[in-house]
Amino acid sequence: MPGLHQPLKNEHPHEKVTEIFRRHWDVYRKVIEHDYMSHKAAYGRLHEILNSEIDWPFSFADLACGDAYWTSRSLKDTNVSEYTGIDLSEWALSVAEKELESLPVEHRLITGDFEDFDTLIDIPPDVVWIGLSVHHLEADKKGDFIKKVRETLPEDGVYMIYEPTLTKGETRATYFDRFSDIVKHTWIGLTPEELDIIFEHVRKFDIPEQPSDWIRLGREAGFRTADEVYTDPTGLYSLFKYK
Ligand SMILES: C[S@@+](CC[C@H](N)C(=O)[O-])C[C@H]1O[C@@H](n2cnc3c(N)ncnc32)[C@H](O)[C@@H]1O
Numbered sequence: 001m002p003g004l005h006q007p008l009k010n011e012h013p014h015e016k017v018t019e020i021f022r023r024h025w026d027v028y029r030k031v032i033e034h035d036y037m038s039h040k041a042a043y044g045r046l047h048e049i050l051n052s053e054i055d056w057p058f059s060f061a062d063l064a065c066g067d068a069y070w071t072s073r074s075l076k077d078t079n080v081s082e083y084t085g086i087d088l089s090e091w092a093l094s095v096a097e098k099e100l101e102s103l104p105v106e107h108r109l110i111t112g113d114f115e116d117f118d119t120l121i122d123i124p125p126d127v128v129w130i131g132l133s134v135h136h137l138e139a140d141k142k143g144d145f146i147k148k149v150r151e152t153l154p155e156d157g158v159y160m161i162y163e164p165t166l167t168k169g170e171t172r173a174t175y176f177d178r179f180s181d182i183v184k185h186t187w188i189g190l191t192p193e194e195l196d197i198i199f200e201h202v203r204k205f206d207i208p209e210q211p212s213d214w215i216r217l218g219r220e221a222g223f224r225t226a227d228e229v230y231t232d233p234t235g236l237y238s239l240f241k242y243k
Pocket residue numbers: 001002004005006007008009021063064065066067068070086087088089092112113114115130131132133
C-alpha cells in the first residue's frame with residue numbers, strides 16, 4: 001500500500017514500525033487479495049521482463065520486500081539463482097520466509113532499511129526490485145537513491161520499480177483526489193475504517209512522480225535506458241525499468 005508503513009523509520013523506532021505494520025497488514029492483505037493495486041499484472045510483467053532479458057543465472061534483491069508473496073511467485077521459472085529480501089519489519093520477513101520455501105533457490109532475509117541495501121548485501125545484486133515502497137522519498141532523495149542503485153549494479157544489471165505515478169499536470173494533492181475517487185468506487189471490499197487507514201497514509205506519505213520524472217531520475221543517475229513498461233488500468237501505478 002503506498003503510504004502504509006513507508007516513512008515511519010524516520011519518526012519511530014523499528015519496534016513501533018513493526019507494531020503499526022502488523023495493525024495495517026490485514027488491510028494490505030485484503031488489497032492484495034482483491035488485486036486493487038494490480039499486483040498480479042505488475043508482478044506478471046516483472047516475470048516476463050526477467051525471462052525476456054536475462055538468460056543467465058542472476059541474483060535478485062527485493063527491497064522493502066514485505067511478505068514476498070508476489071516476488072516469490074514472479075521469480076518462479078526464471079533464471080534467478082539467489083534471492084535477498086530486505087525489510088524493516090521482522091514480522092513481515094517471518095511471513096516471507098514461508099513464502100520463499102516454494103522458490104527453489106538460496107535466499108536470505110535481512111532486517112534493515114532498503115536505502116542501505118548496498119552495505120547490507122555483500123555482493124552487488126544483478127537485479128534490484130522495489131514494489132510500492134520508494135515513493136515515500138522526496139524527489140531529491142529518490143535521485144540520490146537511484147544513483148546509488150546505478151553505482152551498485154553491475155554493467156548488465158537491471159533496476160525495476162512499481163510505484164505511484166501522476167498524470168500530466170497533476171500535483172500530489174490532485175493525485176490524492178483522483179486516488180480517493182477511484183478507491184471509493186472500486187475498493188468496495190474494504191470497510192470504512194480500512195479505507196480511512198488507507199486515505200490517511202496516502203495523504204500523509206505518498207509522493208508520486210510524473211512518469212517523465214521517474215524516467216529523468218534514471219537518466220540522471222546514468223542508466224542508458226529508462227522506460228515505463230506497464231501501467232495499471234487505473235493509471236495510478238506504473239512499472240519502470242532502468243538498465
Ligand atoms: C506497501 S508494502 C510493499 C510490499 C511489497 N514490496 C509489495 O510490492 O507488495 C511496503 C513495505 O515496505 C517496508 N518498508 C517501509 N519503509 C522501509 C524502509 N525504509 N526500508 C525497508 N523496508 C521498508 C514495510 O515494512 C512494508 O513491508
